[in-house]
Amino acid sequence: MLAFYLDYDGQNGQQQLAQKVAEQMNAAGVPNKVEMAEFEHRCFPDGETYFRINSGVKDQDVFVVCQLHHPNHKTIDLMYLSETLKQLGARSVGLIAPYLAYMRQDKQFHDGECITSRHFSRWISERFDWLVTIDPHLHRYHSLDEIYSIPSRVIHATGVIAEFLKSHVNNPLVIGPDAESEQWANAVAADAGCDAIVLEKIRSGDRDVEVSLPQLSDYPNHQPVLVDDIISTGKTMIKAAENILQLSGKETLCLGVHAVFAPGAVEDMKQAPISDVVTCNCIEHDTNGMDVSGLIASATLDLLKTENIGTEQGAEK
Numbered sequence: 269m270l271a272f273y274l275d276y277d278g279q280n281g282q283q284q285l286a287q288k289v290a291e292q293m294n295a296a297g298v299p300n301k302v303e304m305a306e307f308e309h310r311c312f313p314d315g316e317t318y319f320r321i322n323s324g325v326k327d328q329d330v331f332v333v334c335q336l337h338h339p340n341h342k343t344i345d346l347m348y349l350s351e352t353l354k355q356l357g358a359r360s361v362g363l364i365a366p367y368l369a370y371m372r373q374d375k376q377f378h379d380g381e382c383i384t385s386r387h388f389s390r391w392i393s394e395r396f397d398w399l400v401t402i403d404p405h406l407h408r409y410h411s412l413d414e415i416y417s418i419p420s421r422v423i424h425a426t427g428v429i430a431e432f433l434k435s436h437v438n439n440p441l442v443i444g445p446d447a448e449s450e451q452w453a454n455a456v457a458a459d460a461g462c463d464a465i466v467l468e469k470i471r472s473g474d475r476d477v478e479v480s481l482p483q484l485s486d487y488p489n490h491q492p493v494l495v496d497d498i499i500s501t502g503k504t505m506i507k508a509a510e511n512i513l514q515l516s517g518k519e520t521l522c523l524g525v526h527a528v529f530a531p532g533a534v535e536d537m538k539q540a541p542i543s544d545v546v547t548c549n550c551i552e553h554d555t556n557g558m559d560v561s562g563l564i565a566s567a568t569l570d571l572l573k574t575e576n577i578g579t580e581q582g583a584e585k
Contacts, residue, residue: 269298269302269303269328269329269578270302270305270323270325270330271289271302271304271331272305272330272333272349273285273286273332273333273334274332274333274342274345276338279552280552281549281551281552281556282333282334282552285366285549285561285564286304286364287304288559288561288565289333289565289568290303292562293565296569298569298578300578303323305322306322307321307322308320317345319345319349321353325358326356326357328357328358328359329359329360330358330362331361331363331364331568332346332349332350332361332362332364332396333366334363334364335366335367335551336365336367336368336369336370337367337526337527337551339370339388343388346392347391347395350363351395354395360397360578361395361396361397362397362398362399362400362568362571363392364400365399365400366401366402366526366550366551366564367401367528368399368401368402368404370385370387371385371405371406372405375408390415390417392418393417397418397419397577398420398571399418399421400420400421400423400571401420402424402525402526402550402563402564403423403452403525404422405497406422407448419571420571421567423564424455425497425525425550426455426456427459428558429456429460429495430458430460431459432557432558433456433460433523434460434461437491437493437521438491439462439490440462440490440491440521441462441487441490441491441493442456442460442462442463442464442465443464443465443466443494443495443508444467444495445494445505445508446468446504449495450466452495452497453466454466462490465482465483467482482508482512482515484512484516487516491518491521492512492518492520494509494521494522494523495523497524498524498525498526499522499527499533499545500528500529500530500533502529502530505520505542506536506542508520509522509540509542519543520541520542520543521542521543521544522545522546523558524546524547524548524555525547525548526551527550527551527553527555527556528551534555548560549561
């Protein structure tokens, strides 16, 4: 089994994550040892993509690790890579996308809008044989199966975040920034053995939000911890942190799964009453402090076993 990765802009976070996943899969006893593939991936001066696969992929099961933050050019590269791997005889090609793009536009809010989640999922499903991802933005969709036609595994990072809380924070109080986070914040709190409360958010634009005042009177000796799946503009966490400081006099720790971070977001958060920002390594960022490679390896092994991929039975299909 071969592991590929797609890194960009001089970063090597996906290479490191792919290597960690491969090591943990091998340690768990994957039927066919996972090896890192040798390949070339670069752009010509005009911006067009160049790929050359130097590893033998014929009759091999392979997977590609690629976080899909800033997804447009990465999507094109994924298409070229998957097509090339299959043309060279790869038996199966899977995608590990720790952050899965194009999940938010899940309905037509105004006439004429493109429901990008459905188009993107069809493109991926046509070119890959399976998918593993972490905490996709499932809001109106109940599961990935509603739009993806390939076998998939959705991993939840709640356990990793709970372990971070237990190891680094004394007497935490988990605070969800909006109603969408309620079930998720409650799961983190349950795993960490602490309480959780959920705020209400009113969004008047992509960057304009108002957040309700938290009820903190019952938690005078607790450390407030804001937890969310995606940190983009940071405005929601900033407003919540300001409200928490007003009521408790305490700075807030902010934890997130996906470090999307719009331009200027981290700088804005550093100016707010926020003690620290820590994220999972789903997207490479300086704030990464929680490792999800073990979750990915476990989920991938389960999917491969269930679908008989990378086994003697799978090879006979």
